[in-house]
Amino acid sequence: MKTWEVETPAILVDLDRLERNVRRAQAYCDAHGIRFRPHMKTHKTPEIGRMQIAQGAVGLTCAKLGEVEIMAAAGLSDLMLAYPVWGAGKLRRLTAVAERCCLTVVFDSAEVADAIAEAARAAGTPIGALVEVDTGMRRCGVAPGPALVDLCRRVAELPGLTFRGLMTYQGWQNGPTDAREAQMRAEGDRVAAVLNELSDAGLTCEAVSGGTSPGLFFAHLAPAITENRSGTYVFNDRNMVSSGAATWDDCAMRIAVTVISNAVSGQIVVDGGSKTFTSDATPGFDGFGRFVEDPELTLWKMNEEHGYTRLGAGSPPRRIGERLHVIPNHVCVAMNMQDEIWVHRGDEVVDCWKIAARGKLR
Ligand SMILES: Cc1ncc(COP(=O)(O)O)c(C=O)c1O
Structure with a gap:
Protein backbone atom coordinates (compact mmCIF):
# COMPACT_ATOMS: atom_id res chain seq x y z
CA MET A 1 0.00 0.00 0.00
CA ASN A 236 8.92 16.66 16.89
CA ASP A 237 6.38 19.28 15.81
CA ARG A 238 5.98 22.96 14.99
CA ASN A 239 6.48 23.92 18.64
CA MET A 240 9.82 22.11 18.68
CA VAL A 241 10.96 23.84 15.49
CA SER A 242 9.78 27.19 16.83
CA SER A 243 11.78 26.65 20.01
CA GLY A 244 14.91 26.03 17.93
CA ALA A 245 15.23 22.46 19.22
CA ALA A 246 14.41 20.64 15.96
CA THR A 247 14.37 21.17 12.21
CA TRP A 248 11.51 20.45 9.80
CA ASP A 249 13.53 17.46 8.64
CA ASP A 250 13.38 16.04 12.18
CA CYS A 251 9.55 16.03 12.11
CA ALA A 252 8.51 12.38 11.72
CA MET A 253 4.73 12.77 11.96
CA ARG A 254 2.40 14.37 9.45
CA ILE A 255 -1.34 14.56 9.22
CA ALA A 256 -2.53 13.75 5.71
CA VAL A 257 -5.61 15.70 4.64
CA THR A 258 -7.58 16.09 1.40
CA VAL A 259 -8.86 19.28 -0.23
CA ILE A 260 -12.66 18.93 -0.19
CA SER A 261 -13.66 22.47 -1.26
CA ASN A 262 -12.10 25.35 -3.17
CA ALA A 263 -15.34 27.21 -3.86
CA VAL A 264 -14.52 30.31 -1.80
CA SER A 265 -11.85 32.47 -3.41
CA GLY A 266 -8.49 32.68 -1.66
CA GLN A 267 -9.31 29.62 0.41
CA ILE A 268 -9.45 25.84 0.41
CA VAL A 269 -11.13 23.56 2.94
CA VAL A 270 -9.39 20.37 4.01
CA ASP A 271 -11.04 17.34 5.61
CA GLY A 272 -9.39 17.81 9.00
CA GLY A 273 -10.85 20.23 11.53
CA SER A 274 -10.98 20.35 15.31
CA LYS A 275 -11.50 16.57 15.54
CA THR A 276 -8.13 16.11 13.84
CA PHE A 277 -5.99 19.06 14.89
CA THR A 278 -6.02 20.77 18.26
CA SER A 279 -6.19 24.42 19.20
CA ASP A 280 -2.60 24.61 20.51
CA ALA A 281 -0.81 27.67 19.15
CA THR A 282 2.87 27.90 18.21
CA PRO A 283 4.72 31.11 19.15
CA GLY A 284 5.83 32.95 16.01
CA PHE A 285 3.54 31.04 13.63
CA ASP A 286 -0.07 31.51 12.50
CA GLY A 287 -2.56 28.67 12.33
CA PHE A 288 -2.70 25.12 13.58
CA GLY A 289 0.12 23.48 11.65
CA ARG A 290 2.60 23.76 8.80
CA PHE A 291 1.67 22.50 5.35
CA VAL A 292 4.64 20.62 3.98
CA GLU A 293 3.71 21.25 0.33
CA ASP A 294 3.20 24.99 0.80
CA PRO A 295 4.20 26.76 4.04
CA GLU A 296 2.24 29.81 2.84
CA LEU A 297 -1.03 27.94 3.44
CA THR A 298 -2.57 28.85 6.79
CA LEU A 299 -5.01 26.56 8.58
CA TRP A 300 -6.54 29.47 10.46
CA LYS A 301 -9.97 28.26 11.54
CA MET A 302 -11.59 24.92 12.30
CA ASN A 303 -15.04 23.41 12.65
CA GLU A 304 -15.24 19.77 13.67
CA GLU A 305 -14.61 18.37 10.18
CA HIS A 306 -13.64 21.48 8.19
CA GLY A 307 -10.18 23.02 8.10
CA TYR A 308 -10.42 26.60 6.68
CA THR A 309 -7.13 27.15 4.91
CA ARG A 310 -6.05 30.54 3.51
CA LEU A 311 -3.92 30.58 0.36
CA GLY A 312 -0.78 32.71 0.57
CA ALA A 313 0.30 35.33 -1.99
CA GLY A 314 2.54 32.77 -3.72
CA SER A 315 0.28 29.73 -3.23
CA PRO A 316 -0.74 27.81 -6.35
CA PRO A 317 -4.46 26.97 -6.67
CA ARG A 318 -5.43 23.59 -5.23
CA ARG A 319 -7.71 21.04 -6.90
CA ILE A 320 -10.46 19.06 -5.16
CA GLY A 321 -8.98 15.72 -4.07
CA GLU A 322 -5.40 16.96 -3.69
CA ARG A 323 -3.66 15.55 -0.67
CA LEU A 324 -1.67 17.78 1.64
CA HIS A 325 0.43 17.01 4.70
CA VAL A 326 0.50 19.04 7.89
CA ILE A 327 3.05 19.06 10.72
CA PRO A 328 0.87 19.88 13.74
CA ASN A 329 1.71 22.53 16.32
CA HIS A 330 1.64 20.02 19.17
CA VAL A 331 2.08 16.42 18.23
CA CYS A 332 1.12 14.80 21.58
CA VAL A 333 -2.46 16.05 21.54
CA ALA A 334 -2.85 15.40 17.79
CA MET A 335 -1.92 11.75 18.46
CA ASN A 336 -4.75 11.59 20.97
CA MET A 337 -7.31 12.33 18.23
CA GLN A 338 -6.94 9.20 16.09
CA ASP A 339 -7.04 5.42 16.50
CA GLU A 340 -4.00 4.44 14.49
CA ILE A 341 -0.84 5.59 12.75
CA TRP A 342 0.26 4.56 9.31
CA VAL A 343 3.97 3.81 9.38
CA HIS A 344 5.91 4.22 6.16
CA ARG A 345 9.37 4.13 4.60
CA GLY A 346 9.44 6.45 1.65
CA ASP A 347 6.05 6.08 -0.07
CA GLU A 348 5.52 2.51 1.09
CA VAL A 349 3.25 1.90 4.09
CA VAL A 350 5.00 -0.82 6.10
CA ASP A 351 2.69 -1.08 9.12
CA CYS A 352 -0.37 0.27 10.89
CA TRP A 353 -0.04 0.63 14.67
CA LYS A 354 -2.93 1.12 17.06
CA ILE A 355 -2.51 4.17 19.30
CA ALA A 356 -3.50 1.87 22.13
CA ALA A 357 -3.23 4.43 24.94
CA ARG A 358 -5.08 7.27 23.23
CA GLY A 359 -8.00 8.76 25.13
CA LYS A 360 -6.86 7.37 28.49
CA LEU A 361 -7.99 10.31 30.59
CA ARG A 362 -8.31 8.33 33.80
C1 LIG B 1 5.64 15.82 33.67
C2 LIG B 1 6.14 15.86 32.26
N1 LIG B 1 7.32 15.30 31.97
C3 LIG B 1 7.82 15.27 30.71
C4 LIG B 1 7.13 15.85 29.66
C5 LIG B 1 7.70 15.74 28.28
O1 LIG B 1 8.01 16.96 27.74
P1 LIG B 1 8.19 17.12 26.15
O2 LIG B 1 6.85 16.84 25.56
O3 LIG B 1 8.67 18.50 25.97
O4 LIG B 1 9.18 16.13 25.72
C6 LIG B 1 5.91 16.48 29.92
C7 LIG B 1 5.17 17.15 28.85
O5 LIG B 1 4.15 17.75 29.00
C8 LIG B 1 5.39 16.47 31.25
O6 LIG B 1 4.21 17.04 31.56
Whole structure:
Protein backbone atom coordinates (compact mmCIF):
# COMPACT_ATOMS: atom_id res chain seq x y z
CA MET A 1 0.00 0.00 0.00
CA LYS A 2 1.22 3.52 -0.78
CA THR A 3 0.94 6.46 1.58
CA TRP A 4 -1.43 8.23 -0.80
CA GLU A 5 -3.85 5.28 -0.62
CA VAL A 6 -4.48 5.80 3.13
CA GLU A 7 -7.86 7.46 3.67
CA THR A 8 -7.66 10.94 5.16
CA PRO A 9 -7.52 12.52 7.62
CA ALA A 10 -4.78 10.16 8.81
CA ILE A 11 -1.55 10.20 10.77
CA LEU A 12 1.51 9.17 8.77
CA VAL A 13 4.76 8.40 10.59
CA ASP A 14 8.04 8.29 8.70
CA LEU A 15 9.83 5.30 10.24
CA ASP A 16 13.29 6.41 9.12
CA ARG A 17 12.87 9.78 10.84
CA LEU A 18 11.28 8.23 13.93
CA GLU A 19 14.13 5.72 14.32
CA ARG A 20 16.69 8.46 13.79
CA ASN A 21 15.12 10.61 16.51
CA VAL A 22 14.96 7.68 18.95
CA ARG A 23 18.58 6.64 18.26
CA ARG A 24 19.95 10.18 18.48
CA ALA A 25 18.34 10.91 21.85
CA GLN A 26 19.41 7.57 23.31
CA ALA A 27 22.98 7.97 22.04
CA TYR A 28 23.14 11.42 23.64
CA CYS A 29 21.86 10.09 27.00
CA ASP A 30 24.25 7.11 26.86
CA ALA A 31 27.20 9.39 26.07
CA HIS A 32 26.43 11.49 29.16
CA GLY A 33 25.45 8.71 31.55
CA ILE A 34 21.84 9.92 31.77
CA ARG A 35 19.17 7.28 32.34
CA PHE A 36 16.53 7.80 29.66
CA ARG A 37 12.88 7.19 30.54
CA PRO A 38 10.98 8.79 27.64
CA HIS A 39 7.47 10.10 28.18
CA MET A 40 4.98 7.97 26.21
CA LYS A 41 2.34 10.74 26.30
CA THR A 42 3.63 11.75 22.86
CA HIS A 43 3.20 8.44 21.01
CA LYS A 44 0.81 6.47 23.27
CA THR A 45 1.81 3.44 21.19
CA PRO A 46 3.37 0.22 22.60
CA GLU A 47 5.35 -0.45 19.40
CA ILE A 48 7.21 2.86 19.82
CA GLY A 49 7.70 2.23 23.54
CA ARG A 50 9.34 -1.09 22.72
CA MET A 51 11.53 0.64 20.12
CA GLN A 52 12.73 3.10 22.81
CA ILE A 53 13.50 0.27 25.24
CA ALA A 54 15.30 -1.72 22.53
CA GLN A 55 17.57 1.28 21.94
CA GLY A 56 18.46 1.45 25.65
CA ALA A 57 15.76 3.40 27.53
CA VAL A 58 15.47 2.17 31.13
CA GLY A 59 11.68 2.36 31.09
CA LEU A 60 8.83 4.68 30.15
CA THR A 61 7.09 7.61 31.81
CA CYS A 62 3.28 7.80 31.66
CA ALA A 63 0.88 10.64 32.50
CA LYS A 64 -2.22 8.65 33.35
CA LEU A 65 -2.96 5.40 35.13
CA GLY A 66 -4.80 4.15 32.04
CA GLU A 67 -1.59 4.66 30.05
CA VAL A 68 0.36 2.63 32.63
CA GLU A 69 -2.20 -0.18 32.32
CA ILE A 70 -1.89 -0.26 28.53
CA MET A 71 1.90 -0.22 28.56
CA ALA A 72 2.12 -2.88 31.30
CA ALA A 73 -0.30 -5.09 29.35
CA ALA A 74 1.95 -4.65 26.32
CA GLY A 75 4.88 -6.08 28.30
CA LEU A 76 6.68 -2.85 29.20
CA SER A 77 7.98 -3.63 32.64
CA ASP A 78 9.51 -0.49 34.20
CA LEU A 79 7.02 2.37 34.32
CA MET A 80 6.78 5.71 36.07
CA LEU A 81 3.47 7.50 36.59
CA ALA A 82 4.42 11.19 36.65
CA TYR A 83 1.02 12.36 37.86
CA PRO A 84 -0.63 12.24 41.30
CA VAL A 85 -3.19 9.45 41.75
CA TRP A 86 -6.30 10.09 43.82
CA GLY A 87 -9.50 8.14 44.55
CA ALA A 88 -10.38 4.66 45.80
CA GLY A 89 -11.03 3.19 42.35
CA LYS A 90 -7.73 4.46 40.99
CA LEU A 91 -5.84 3.16 44.02
CA ARG A 92 -7.28 -0.32 43.39
CA ARG A 93 -6.16 -0.10 39.76
CA LEU A 94 -2.76 1.24 40.82
CA THR A 95 -1.97 -1.65 43.16
CA ALA A 96 -3.28 -4.15 40.58
CA VAL A 97 -0.98 -2.81 37.86
CA ALA A 98 1.94 -2.57 40.32
CA GLU A 99 1.82 -6.36 40.56
CA ARG A 100 2.52 -6.61 36.85
CA CYS A 101 5.39 -4.12 36.48
CA CYS A 102 8.05 -2.24 38.40
CA LEU A 103 6.10 0.94 39.18
CA THR A 104 7.18 4.34 40.48
CA VAL A 105 4.64 7.05 41.27
CA VAL A 106 5.08 10.81 41.65
CA PHE A 107 3.17 13.19 43.92
CA ASP A 108 3.60 16.40 45.89
CA SER A 109 1.36 16.00 48.94
CA ALA A 110 1.16 14.03 52.17
CA GLU A 111 -2.48 13.20 51.34
CA VAL A 112 -1.56 11.35 48.14
CA ALA A 113 1.52 9.76 49.76
CA ASP A 114 -0.55 8.40 52.67
CA ALA A 115 -3.34 7.10 50.43
CA ILE A 116 -0.97 5.28 48.05
CA ALA A 117 1.08 3.88 50.93
CA GLU A 118 -2.02 2.52 52.64
CA ALA A 119 -3.29 0.92 49.43
CA ALA A 120 0.15 -0.57 48.68
CA ARG A 121 0.41 -1.95 52.22
CA ALA A 122 -3.05 -3.49 52.07
CA ALA A 123 -2.25 -5.10 48.72
CA GLY A 124 1.21 -6.23 49.87
CA THR A 125 2.75 -4.50 46.80
CA PRO A 126 5.38 -1.88 47.64
CA ILE A 127 5.50 1.01 45.16
CA GLY A 128 8.44 3.30 44.36
CA ALA A 129 7.94 7.03 44.90
CA LEU A 130 9.43 10.30 43.69
CA VAL A 131 8.42 13.57 45.31
CA GLU A 132 7.83 16.42 42.86
CA VAL A 133 9.80 19.59 43.57
CA ASP A 134 8.78 22.91 42.01
CA THR A 135 11.88 24.51 40.56
CA GLY A 136 10.04 27.48 39.07
CA MET A 137 7.27 26.21 36.77
CA ARG A 138 4.57 26.72 39.46
CA ARG A 139 2.39 23.85 38.21
CA CYS A 140 2.81 20.95 40.65
CA GLY A 141 5.61 20.33 43.12
CA VAL A 142 6.62 21.53 46.58
CA ALA A 143 9.00 24.49 46.60
CA PRO A 144 12.49 23.79 47.95
CA GLY A 145 12.63 24.25 51.72
CA PRO A 146 11.58 22.59 54.98
CA ALA A 147 8.14 21.45 53.69
CA LEU A 148 9.81 19.50 50.89
CA VAL A 149 12.27 17.87 53.28
CA ASP A 150 9.39 16.95 55.60
CA LEU A 151 7.41 15.34 52.77
CA CYS A 152 10.44 13.33 51.59
CA ARG A 153 11.10 12.18 55.17
CA ARG A 154 7.47 11.14 55.58
CA VAL A 155 7.60 9.12 52.34
CA ALA A 156 10.88 7.47 53.36
CA GLU A 157 9.27 6.38 56.63
CA LEU A 158 5.93 5.22 55.18
CA PRO A 159 5.61 1.44 54.92
CA GLY A 160 4.23 0.56 51.48
CA LEU A 161 6.27 3.21 49.66
CA THR A 162 9.95 3.12 48.68
CA PHE A 163 11.37 6.66 48.56
CA ARG A 164 13.49 6.84 45.39
CA GLY A 165 14.08 10.57 44.94
CA LEU A 166 12.72 13.65 43.21
CA MET A 167 10.99 14.76 40.04
CA THR A 168 11.16 18.24 38.54
CA TYR A 169 9.41 19.70 35.49
CA GLN A 170 10.67 22.79 33.77
CA GLY A 171 8.26 23.18 30.87
CA TRP A 172 9.26 24.89 27.62
CA GLN A 173 12.73 26.22 27.07
CA ASN A 174 12.57 28.69 24.22
CA GLY A 175 15.10 31.22 23.08
CA PRO A 176 18.67 31.22 21.83
CA THR A 177 21.04 28.39 22.68
CA ASP A 178 23.00 30.28 25.34
CA ALA A 179 19.77 31.24 27.14
CA ARG A 180 18.64 27.61 27.15
CA GLU A 181 22.05 26.46 28.39
CA ALA A 182 21.86 28.98 31.22
CA GLN A 183 18.33 27.85 32.06
CA MET A 184 19.48 24.23 32.23
CA ARG A 185 22.49 25.04 34.43
CA ALA A 186 20.28 27.04 36.79
CA GLU A 187 17.83 24.13 36.99
CA GLY A 188 20.70 21.77 37.83
CA ASP A 189 21.95 24.15 40.54
CA ARG A 190 18.49 24.41 42.11
CA VAL A 191 18.15 20.62 42.20
CA ALA A 192 21.69 20.17 43.59
CA ALA A 193 20.84 22.58 46.43
CA VAL A 194 17.72 20.53 47.25
CA LEU A 195 19.77 17.31 47.22
CA ASN A 196 22.17 18.87 49.74
CA GLU A 197 19.28 19.76 52.04
CA LEU A 198 17.92 16.23 51.80
CA SER A 199 21.34 14.76 52.43
CA ASP A 200 21.72 16.93 55.56
CA ALA A 201 18.43 15.41 56.70
CA GLY A 202 19.82 11.90 56.11
CA LEU A 203 17.79 11.26 52.94
CA THR A 204 19.39 9.74 49.85
CA CYS A 205 17.95 10.11 46.35
CA GLU A 206 18.82 7.32 43.93
CA ALA A 207 16.96 9.11 41.12
CA VAL A 208 16.14 12.65 40.06
CA SER A 209 13.82 12.78 37.05
CA GLY A 210 13.67 15.85 34.84
CA GLY A 211 13.67 17.06 31.29
CA THR A 212 11.55 18.07 28.34
CA SER A 213 12.30 17.83 24.63
CA PRO A 214 13.33 21.45 23.99
CA GLY A 215 16.08 21.03 26.59
CA LEU A 216 16.94 17.38 25.89
CA PHE A 217 20.36 17.95 24.36
CA PHE A 218 21.35 20.33 27.17
CA ALA A 219 20.57 17.79 29.91
CA HIS A 220 24.26 17.14 30.63
CA LEU A 221 24.51 20.73 31.94
CA ALA A 222 22.35 19.69 34.93
CA PRO A 223 24.24 16.67 36.30
CA ALA A 224 22.10 16.55 39.46
CA ILE A 225 19.23 15.34 37.24
CA THR A 226 19.96 11.66 36.64
CA GLU A 227 16.96 10.62 34.52
CA ASN A 228 15.44 12.33 31.48
CA ARG A 229 11.75 12.15 30.55
CA SER A 230 11.51 13.85 27.17
CA GLY A 231 8.58 12.82 25.00
CA THR A 232 8.01 15.06 21.98
CA TYR A 233 11.50 14.39 20.55
CA VAL A 234 10.26 11.11 18.98
CA PHE A 235 8.18 12.95 16.38
CA ASN A 236 8.92 16.66 16.89
CA ASP A 237 6.38 19.28 15.81
CA ARG A 238 5.98 22.96 14.99
CA ASN A 239 6.48 23.92 18.64
CA MET A 240 9.82 22.11 18.68
CA VAL A 241 10.96 23.84 15.49
CA SER A 242 9.78 27.19 16.83
CA SER A 243 11.78 26.65 20.01
CA GLY A 244 14.91 26.03 17.93
CA ALA A 245 15.23 22.46 19.22
CA ALA A 246 14.41 20.64 15.96
CA THR A 247 14.37 21.17 12.21
CA TRP A 248 11.51 20.45 9.80
CA ASP A 249 13.53 17.46 8.64
CA ASP A 250 13.38 16.04 12.18
CA CYS A 251 9.55 16.03 12.11
CA ALA A 252 8.51 12.38 11.72
CA MET A 253 4.73 12.77 11.96
CA ARG A 254 2.40 14.37 9.45
CA ILE A 255 -1.34 14.56 9.22
CA ALA A 256 -2.53 13.75 5.71
CA VAL A 257 -5.61 15.70 4.64
CA THR A 258 -7.58 16.09 1.40
CA VAL A 259 -8.86 19.28 -0.23
CA ILE A 260 -12.66 18.93 -0.19
CA SER A 261 -13.66 22.47 -1.26
CA ASN A 262 -12.10 25.35 -3.17
CA ALA A 263 -15.34 27.21 -3.86
CA VAL A 264 -14.52 30.31 -1.80
CA SER A 265 -11.85 32.47 -3.41
CA GLY A 266 -8.49 32.68 -1.66
CA GLN A 267 -9.31 29.62 0.41
CA ILE A 268 -9.45 25.84 0.41
CA VAL A 269 -11.13 23.56 2.94
CA VAL A 270 -9.39 20.37 4.01
CA ASP A 271 -11.04 17.34 5.61
CA GLY A 272 -9.39 17.81 9.00
CA GLY A 273 -10.85 20.23 11.53
CA SER A 274 -10.98 20.35 15.31
CA LYS A 275 -11.50 16.57 15.54
CA THR A 276 -8.13 16.11 13.84
CA PHE A 277 -5.99 19.06 14.89
CA THR A 278 -6.02 20.77 18.26
CA SER A 279 -6.19 24.42 19.20
CA ASP A 280 -2.60 24.61 20.51
CA ALA A 281 -0.81 27.67 19.15
CA THR A 282 2.87 27.90 18.21
CA PRO A 283 4.72 31.11 19.15
CA GLY A 284 5.83 32.95 16.01
CA PHE A 285 3.54 31.04 13.63
CA ASP A 286 -0.07 31.51 12.50
CA GLY A 287 -2.56 28.67 12.33
CA PHE A 288 -2.70 25.12 13.58
CA GLY A 289 0.12 23.48 11.65
CA ARG A 290 2.60 23.76 8.80
CA PHE A 291 1.67 22.50 5.35
CA VAL A 292 4.64 20.62 3.98
CA GLU A 293 3.71 21.25 0.33
CA ASP A 294 3.20 24.99 0.80
CA PRO A 295 4.20 26.76 4.04
CA GLU A 296 2.24 29.81 2.84
CA LEU A 297 -1.03 27.94 3.44
CA THR A 298 -2.57 28.85 6.79
CA LEU A 299 -5.01 26.56 8.58
CA TRP A 300 -6.54 29.47 10.46
CA LYS A 301 -9.97 28.26 11.54
CA MET A 302 -11.59 24.92 12.30
CA ASN A 303 -15.04 23.41 12.65
CA GLU A 304 -15.24 19.77 13.67
CA GLU A 305 -14.61 18.37 10.18
CA HIS A 306 -13.64 21.48 8.19
CA GLY A 307 -10.18 23.02 8.10
CA TYR A 308 -10.42 26.60 6.68
CA THR A 309 -7.13 27.15 4.91
CA ARG A 310 -6.05 30.54 3.51
CA LEU A 311 -3.92 30.58 0.36
CA GLY A 312 -0.78 32.71 0.57
CA ALA A 313 0.30 35.33 -1.99
CA GLY A 314 2.54 32.77 -3.72
CA SER A 315 0.28 29.73 -3.23
CA PRO A 316 -0.74 27.81 -6.35
CA PRO A 317 -4.46 26.97 -6.67
CA ARG A 318 -5.43 23.59 -5.23
CA ARG A 319 -7.71 21.04 -6.90
CA ILE A 320 -10.46 19.06 -5.16
CA GLY A 321 -8.98 15.72 -4.07
CA GLU A 322 -5.40 16.96 -3.69
CA ARG A 323 -3.66 15.55 -0.67
CA LEU A 324 -1.67 17.78 1.64
CA HIS A 325 0.43 17.01 4.70
CA VAL A 326 0.50 19.04 7.89
CA ILE A 327 3.05 19.06 10.72
CA PRO A 328 0.87 19.88 13.74
CA ASN A 329 1.71 22.53 16.32
CA HIS A 330 1.64 20.02 19.17
CA VAL A 331 2.08 16.42 18.23
CA CYS A 332 1.12 14.80 21.58
CA VAL A 333 -2.46 16.05 21.54
CA ALA A 334 -2.85 15.40 17.79
CA MET A 335 -1.92 11.75 18.46
CA ASN A 336 -4.75 11.59 20.97
CA MET A 337 -7.31 12.33 18.23
CA GLN A 338 -6.94 9.20 16.09
CA ASP A 339 -7.04 5.42 16.50
CA GLU A 340 -4.00 4.44 14.49
CA ILE A 341 -0.84 5.59 12.75
CA TRP A 342 0.26 4.56 9.31
CA VAL A 343 3.97 3.81 9.38
CA HIS A 344 5.91 4.22 6.16
CA ARG A 345 9.37 4.13 4.60
CA GLY A 346 9.44 6.45 1.65
CA ASP A 347 6.05 6.08 -0.07
CA GLU A 348 5.52 2.51 1.09
CA VAL A 349 3.25 1.90 4.09
CA VAL A 350 5.00 -0.82 6.10
CA ASP A 351 2.69 -1.08 9.12
CA CYS A 352 -0.37 0.27 10.89
CA TRP A 353 -0.04 0.63 14.67
CA LYS A 354 -2.93 1.12 17.06
CA ILE A 355 -2.51 4.17 19.30
CA ALA A 356 -3.50 1.87 22.13
CA ALA A 357 -3.23 4.43 24.94
CA ARG A 358 -5.08 7.27 23.23
CA GLY A 359 -8.00 8.76 25.13
CA LYS A 360 -6.86 7.37 28.49
CA LEU A 361 -7.99 10.31 30.59
CA ARG A 362 -8.31 8.33 33.80
C1 LIG B 1 5.64 15.82 33.67
C2 LIG B 1 6.14 15.86 32.26
N1 LIG B 1 7.32 15.30 31.97
C3 LIG B 1 7.82 15.27 30.71
C4 LIG B 1 7.13 15.85 29.66
C5 LIG B 1 7.70 15.74 28.28
O1 LIG B 1 8.01 16.96 27.74
P1 LIG B 1 8.19 17.12 26.15
O2 LIG B 1 6.85 16.84 25.56
O3 LIG B 1 8.67 18.50 25.97
O4 LIG B 1 9.18 16.13 25.72
C6 LIG B 1 5.91 16.48 29.92
C7 LIG B 1 5.17 17.15 28.85
O5 LIG B 1 4.15 17.75 29.00
C8 LIG B 1 5.39 16.47 31.25
O6 LIG B 1 4.21 17.04 31.56
